[in-house]
Amino acid sequence: MAARKKIREAINVLFTYKEQDRFDLFAAFPSVKNFFLNRRNLFYIRSLGDISFTAIILMGLFGPQDASRNISLFLAWGIWWTGVVLSWFIVGKFWCGICPFPGIGRLLQKMNLSLNLEPSPFVRKYSLHFSVFLFAAIIWSESVTNMKNWPMGTSFLLLSILLGATILGAIYKGQAWCRHLCPLGKIIGAAATISMIELRPDHGKCKTCKTFSCKKGSDDAPGCPVYLGAFNIRNNVDCLMCGRCVSLCDKDSPSLRLRNPFVELILNKGRYITCSYIIPFLMGSQLARFVQHAAWYRRAETALFDSNTITFTFLLALGFGLFILIQKAGATLFGITEDPSFGKFSPMVPVLVPLAFTGELVYRLDYFLANAGDLIPTFGRQFGINLEGLYVSVPRPVIYWICLLSLSMGTASSAYVLHIFNTRDFEGVIEKKRYYALHGLVLLLFTTYAVLFGNYIAS
Template sequence: MSSPSPATADSTACLLKLAPFVQGRVRRGIVGSSRYAQRLRDDIRKAAADPLAPPVLISGEPGLEKDNIAALIHFGSRRRTRLLVRFNGALLRPDGSDLFGPASGQGEGSVLDCLGDGSLLIDQVDLVDPELLPALLELARTGKWRGPSESAPVHHFSGRVFFTAEAPVPGFEGLGAQIRVPPLRVRRKDLGEWLRYGVRQRTRKLGWKQPPEVSETVVKRLQTYDFPNNLRELDGLIARALRQCSAQQPAELPEDVFWTGPSHRYQGLRFDLWRWKPMLRDLMRSPRLWNGLLFGLVSWVFVLVNLWLWLGPQDRASNGGLNLFWTWWWPLILLGYPLVGRLWCSFCPFMVWGEIVQRLGRRLGLKPRPWPRGDTDRWGAPVLAAGFAAILLWEDLADLPNTARLSSCLLLLITAGAVVCSLLFEKRFWCRYLCPVGGMNGLFAKLSILELRAQVGTCSGSCSTYACFKGGPAEGEGMATGGCPVGTHPAHLADNRNCVLCLTCAQACPHRSVQLRLRPPAADIQRSMAPPAGETGLILVLAGGVTLTYWSKLLGWLPLAPLSLQSGPLLPRLAFASLALALPAAAFLATRWLAVPLRRQRVLYGLLPLLWALLLARYLPLGMVEAGQLLPVSLTPLAPDLAATLPGWSADPHVITFCQSLVVLVGVVGSWVLQRRLRQADRWRWLLGPLLVLGLGAGGRWLVALP
């Protein structure tokens, strides 16, 4: 690049004057293959090739690297051997002395005088003092300028002028060439290319052997985010992701290291419980509380319950363990979803024994492997849904609620899955991807009024260790932990699906970034959400669980229908049970011609409150009739006379029917609200959603609450 040749100033002095403002090179080109990227490239080429070199106004939202576009035009033009200097419009003095020379001067030796036929870039011209705007406008239109002194002569600038702006500037509308830079949310098709380009560039600077891959799953999830700060925010996101993986340098970046700010409109309606009661935070973070609860109580209670199921009577009327499992656990866990979400998973006995075995394995020299990242959700979700379908079929065909040992086998099979996955993989791979109960918990946790989140600004600005995600030693008030057991960063969470409320992140965080917050119900379910791969199948399986329970009302009229699913030849029973289980999926597939897949998925998510209500109404009779008999049932095998004197409680059938109807009504109202939130703009879909909810609500009440 050659230096300017000013006629009235020494070349060395000019270079020293211009040096702080010189933009020496282009940071990067225009990445992407969308029509917006192609149009932007064409505009840049046209502006660079224009022989008249008119002034250029480059406008767009913050973070779009508009100054880099000016550099692309300059270094792509015939002036590429000349200097390009950049000034921040917000910092220019009102009298223009930064450009036109000191107030007492005549303009000689000023920046413009030194620049010669180079290019001048005024960044953020919309923030320039209004007193200076007319002079800049005159400079751009005619090339004429004069020093701040009233007696200063008129000078002519032979170079080119670029402006960038984030807002309209009066008088600049028809100035020269106009280039409008589209925001990143409009160019979602380009996001994958930007991500991979940014990863390649940064890993090269960091000295990685080879850049990691970025899966389409990551790209699709990030495409649902609007990126209000555009490329600047995307660069920060990539930098944080690579910092979190700097030690492992994986071949493929996991989805969990890419975390963005929340984008849905209910984000402001939050109440931080720990800020309200700081002592509650200290109590809940206590490792002694969690270790004592998990490894001192839950693990051994689970062993005792299974022994009870194996060694005690086999019917629910005489086995307290069976009563505890079916009449207490199922209704309570369903009741807990809208309140505490996936809290059960934080002290689930299946994974407690998985962690115990994992610790023993480490002591014996077994090192669990890292998770198989990438498309694990894609293949794990169907496996999870199929596992839940198998459990539902087994439950009805083998009458599990009335067979203690088979119920214990179910518990032990799930525990075996947790143990095997804990030996093979680090942390809680089973909980996140394969556990049927965990999948159901994660799905309905989206309805919860409770959430655990970290403040994105604090995490990105103050934290460099990411101990809440990766684990690490104690730092400040942060405790030594192994990191999030399900491998998520609390600032990355888009919903409650992968948060088990174990508070490991709160224990590890030294910056008090993690918050336990109340929020509106079902705040995770928004039009902008990205449904996880395969979760639709789980919703349909759970809905099939309702139709399977009441199969006789739906299919009992068919000629070959068995009298009962618990007795008789296996094949007819299995066929009708499978048919009943598949009814919701068949209905969903039959609607393919009505709407595109994403809209049908939104309809399903809008029906989640109703599905939750129907499942709860299904188990309410067990809880309201038999849960109150736990003490007499438990002592009947040991002391029948004493058991007969113990108090028991059972609800009247009319009360049960009323409660079931009330629960279904709550589900209908919740689904109606969600359908309105997720509905499309046209009136037909606005009417269709509520009508669908009312129809399914009436049918659901007929199934679960009417004889």
């Protein structure tokens, strides 16, 4: 009976938009809290991650370079990255809590082999631009090198992230790479703003705190790896959800909570600078990626020196520019971009976020569903065992409809954000015809995505 009540409460919080309503998962399910309190749990998961990533990297570097005979590709792009993308919507940045990339840097710090410096003002000031640039470089190189079919390239990509995290771990204290530079962390953080889970402190308890051990650590345990501490968490962008502060705090302040997935998005109204860059780039890159197999893309390629690199780079830049314009045009149409109580904001960012991240999800899901049935036969080919009989094919129409359904949910979410703006935060402020025009813009974007993705999947 009590369990049913808890589930009812949780569902209520999840599906009703109330800014302040939260469902405390630690209070309702103590086993969830125990999971974070027992640091060994995360250690075991991380160790599993270390072993898996080492295997992927080694297979990519030294295994067959024929995509149909190397499972490292599907493990990296199909299982790992699709899994991370899917996890954004549910557990937010939880991947960062178990990510193996900062492992060697942490080890160097434990062995006193790190300079242990504070991140410089230069790093703090320019890191966002650099990490967006790195993210752009990943998307660009993934497409122009056809990395999903290039095992060694995939290993190089993973090694470059590992190298970045290790070098910064050897220079700076904590996980400076994760806080300031990691391109994956930035996109996961931006996506986590629509997650249904958050880790937050009880500010009442933190007010009387004298130790701030969640940030500083204790004699036998280091503090927050990204220099936040639970009392500083205001959003899902920077916190890694590693749960270290849960075990460090002696006042039982941090808790994991379920929430309506729109509350953070709507509350912040596009004021995170990370999202203002990431969203137009992500959407622009999706358009460029979806048209890569179109007949006219081939013609454009012929016209542009027969170079996929030049054509894709051109389209990527065009897509980015187009979505910057859409973001600005949408804000103009919205009619208000400054509020006396919270200053300047960017209203189109929260409207576009759900569509942008479901766009990414369908791109990844397509790869996962199209290749999942070939995993076992690929394993057989790689290790000389005949497993061809175990091949399973997912029909393309099934993939298309699953992806279209996901895109429709993203579009409905974008429309819902507009609805909340119009009925709550900016009630009576947005002119009716402008409000409908904004819905028209969202619908136009959905149609564009659906058509381009339909062509992409059919090619």
